[in-house]
Amino acid sequence: MTSRHLNKIRALTAAAIALIAIPLSHTAHAQDAAAPPVAAEAVAATPTLEERLADVEAYMNNVARPEKASGAESLVKGPGPGANAWQMVSTALVLFMTLPGLALFYGGLVRRKNVLSVLAQCLGIACMVTPIWWLCGYSLSFGAGNSLIGDFSMALFKGVEPGNTGAGYWWISDSIWAMFQLTFAIITPALIIGAIAERMKFAAVMAFVVIWMFAVYFPFAHMVWSATGLMCGPLNPAAAIKALDFAGGTVVHMTSGWSALVLCMILGKRKGLGKESMAPHSMVLCMVGTGMLWVGWYGFNAGSALGADGIAANAFTTTTLCAATAGLAWALIEWIFKGKPSVLGFCSGIVAGLVVITPACGFVTTGSAMIMGVLAGFIPFLAVAYLKKLLGYDDALDTFGIHGVGGTLGAILTGVFADEKANSVVGPLKEGLLLEQFKAVGLTIVWSVVATAIIAYIVKAVIGLRPAPEIEEAGLDLAEHGEVGYEH
Numbered sequence: 001m002t003s004r005h006l007n008k009i010r011a012l013t014a015a016a017i018a019l020i021a022i023p024l025s026h027t028a029h030a031q032d033a034a035a036p037p038v039a040a041e042a043v044a045a046t047p048t049l050e051e052r053l054a055d056v057e058a059y060m061n062n063v064a065r066p067e068k069a070s071g072a073e074s075l076v077k078g079p080g081p082g083a084n085a086w087q088m089v090s091t092a093l094v095l096f097m098t099l100p101g102l103a104l105f106y107g108g109l110v111r112r113k114n115v116l117s118v119l120a121q122c123l124g125i126a127c128m129v130t131p132i133w134w135l136c137g138y139s140l141s142f143g144a145g146n147s148l149i150g151d152f153s154m155a156l157f158k159g160v161e162p163g164n165t166g167a168g169y170w171w172i173s174d175s176i177w178a179m180f181q182l183t184f185a186i187i188t189p190a191l192i193i194g195a196i197a198e199r200m201k202f203a204a205v206m207a208f209v210v211i212w213m214f215a216v217y218f219p220f221a222h223m224v225w226s227a228t229g230l231m232c233g234p235l236n237p238a239a240a241i242k243a244l245d246f247a248g249g250t251v252v253h254m255t256s257g258w259s260a261l262v263l264c265m266i267l268g269k270r271k272g273l274g275k276e277s278m279a280p281h282s283m284v285l286c287m288v289g290t291g292m293l294w295v296g297w298y299g300f301n302a303g304s305a306l307g308a309d310g311i312a313a314n315a316f317t318t319t320t321l322c323a324a325t326a327g328l329a330w331a332l333i334e335w336i337f338k339g340k341p342s343v344l345g346f347c348s349g350i351v352a353g354l355v356v357i358t359p360a361c362g363f364v365t366t367g368s369a370m371i372m373g374v375l376a377g378f379i380p381f382l383a384v385a386y387l388k389k390l391l392g393y394d395d396a397l398d399t400f401g402i403h404g405v406g407g408t409l410g411a412i413l414t415g416v417f418a419d420e421k422a423n424s425v426v427g428p429l430k431e432g433l434l435l436e437q438f439k440a441v442g443l444t445i446v447w448s449v450v451a452t453a454i455i456a457y458i459v460k461a462v463i464g465l466r467p468a469p470e471i472e473e474a475g476l477d478l479a480e481h482g483e484v485g486y487e488h
Helices: 003-034 049-061 081-109 112-142 174-192 203-227 249-267 283-305 310-338 345-357 366-391 398-417 425-431 433-462 469-474 476-481
Strands: none
Touching: 049 345, 049 366, 081 112, 081 174, 081 203, 081 283, 081 345, 112 174, 112 203, 112 476, 174 203, 174 249, 174 283, 174 398, 203 249, 203 476, 249 398, 249 433, 283 310, 283 345, 310 345, 345 366, 345 398, 398 469, 425 433, 469 476
């Protein structure tokens, strides 16, 4: 093509552009004439590429969202999909621990005439605690309040929105955080019923639990896990007791275990204890329930990392190692002292291991978890096999021996084995940590014992604790619930 042809093409192209531009220009001028001039709208700042990458890195590392020099809002405003998904799964797993895990574990250990009473108590507690949690329990546990108890700022779930984050942790929904903590609030009082099984009226159980939640559970959830709590070492620089409790050694196991001891002593022994067989009616149900508890406990412990990160993976690992080691240790001790390793021994040891590792699972290494597993199989075994007989209390399903003793042991061992190699949170708190753990243990025991005694005597005075002797003899299922667990 010659240069003359190229010049012609350029000229034609320029003419075409000019023809297109003329009407557009006229239109623009007509619009300018028709409308008065307005101030240019402020253009919202957008995050830079570096800031957007920093958001992604923060999410992947499960750390705080970074501040943005540009002043722009993050484009990742809501919960992180992966972390939030793990938190939803964990919440379901913890509920699974109570229904059906704990219900079957306890249900298998009672006599067949009382199996439905245990199931009804687990169901009743789950269904009763939930609306209380929505009404004010969550707010009393995690509202700012003071060092002992929260406030009513989040009553009726005020401000708890699915798209908001930060109430629990950086990348999980505030709604899921509230639900996750609800499942802890459900299982804690349900643990108590193991000590008083087969001999406490359903109405008395429900009344006791309602008062106990306000007097014991909500204060301890706040003191241990709230940023303003008295014993929240990781989050409250002003905490009077700078203790560690990853997933509920004090909040869940110690409060329920020590309360269970007091309540069963006030209630008295089962009718016919020592004169007739009180053997479990179904070790099959007990074993199935144990398996469900173990599986659900991963939500309990690993879920308390509040994200699918390395801390969660460590908690998952230490939980597995401690539970299995404790189950083995308990069975071996039985084999040595009683001649046979029982299924009940395996089940008891596994649960004891899960209890003991709970406050420490996110703070200790695998080697420490193994040592804790051996101790978890040995010390609670002594409490169940010998301490109960020595002191003469009727802890029907060994709630105190496993949860009270095991929870106390776990809280103390956390002070011994917590390691900043497992979790950097430990570093600033390591010096003097064992003493702080003893302080937390002491406060938990005294508070739980005193509060439980007062509540038990109030309920006893108002509606009574035990059913009539003939009802207890016949079994609680038919008299209290109009049903039986087995037709034949």
